[in-house]
Amino acid sequence: MSTRMGEQNKLLLPLGGKPIIEQSLETLLAASPSDVVVVLGHQASRVREALSFYEGKVRFITNPHFEQGMTTSIQAGVQAISPNAQGVMVCLGDMPFLTPSDLQQLGAAFTQAVAKNPKSIVVPTYEGQRGNPVTFSMAFRDEILDHAHLDGCKGLVKRNPEYVVEVPSAGQDVRLDIDTPEEYAQMEALWKQRQRS
Numbered sequence: 001m002s003t004r005m006g007e008q009n010k011l012l013l014p015l016g017g018k019p020i021i022e023q024s025l026e027t028l029l030a031a032s033p034s035d036v037v038v039v040l041g042h043q044a045s046r047v048r049e050a051l052s053f054y055e056g057k058v059r060f061i062t063n064p065h066f067e068q069g070m071t072t073s074i075q076a077g078v079q080a081i082s083p084n085a086q087g088v089m090v091c092l093g094d095m096p097f098l099t100p101s102d103l104q105q106l107g108a109a110f111t112q113a114v115a116k117n118p119k120s121i122v123v124p125t126y127e128g129q130r131g132n133p134v135t136f137s138m139a140f141r142d143e144i145l146d147h148a149h150l151d152g153c154k155g156l157v158k159r160n161p162e163y164v165v166e167v168p169s170a171g172q173d174v175r176l177d178i179d180t181p182e183e184y185a186q187m188e189a190l191w192k193q194r195q196r197s
Contacts, residue, residue, distance in 0.1 A: 009043050010178050011093045012050055016191055019050045020178065023096035029057065031103035033089070037080045039073045041066025069150025078144050086114060089135040090153065097173040097190070103133070106167055110135045113165040121157055121164045124174035130157075130166070131174030 005013075011021035018026075028036060036058040040047055044062050051058075063076040074090055081088055087110055089103070106124055113120035119139040124131045134157065136144065149155045157164060178184050 005179065005181060005184070009046065010184065011047055012043075013178075013184055015096055015187065016195070020096050021047060021093045022050060024091070024093050024098070025051060025054060025058070027096070027098050027100055028091055028103065029054070030100040031107070032100075033103075033107075035059070035081065035085070037061060037077045039063050039077045039080075041073055070152040071147055071150045074153055075145050075147070078141060081138075083138060083141060085138050086111075087120075087135050087137045089133050091133040092177055094178045095132060095173070095176060096178075096187070097176045097194075098133075099173065102169065102171075102173060105169075106133065106135060109165065109167045110137075113137075117163065119163050121160060123157060123164055123166050124169050125166045126169045126172050126175045129175060131169070132177070133174075 012019045038058050038060050040062045061080050063073045065072040110122040114137050120137045122135040147156055178187050
């Protein structure tokens, strides 16, 4: 609900001439995933309108329980995916600095992990700190759907350390998201800096 951003919906704030959510989705699609489900919640119609260009390229679903917390949106997305899928990468809408190669690296690491253990969780790290997106094998489907904590699936990752595969990232992008006006200002400056370099 972007509560820390004040009255603005952080996903709709402009970055590089496009809403943050569109920058994030473009990157995801450029990584060529087999299926993309966009879970709408807060200001669903406004977010969907901002992404109208992608109708037919992704599937939109609405989480009626989004006010209860992030976990409900993850659960809605997982329910929309075939139980026969190998895994699900949980991507946040406010991580516009990830690159397609970041996502492809994590996808390749996940493929290797589940070949060794069908019950795997792949987590990117930067300088020893865990980031996003996290990829769960569908062996965790029921645990995700039953997960009671409403702040995401961090607790699920912590409860299953023996199944976690950490993938070091060369850059900090797996740790960069936007929650406050100060972070947004920093992101704008970083975006401009990267465009110049």
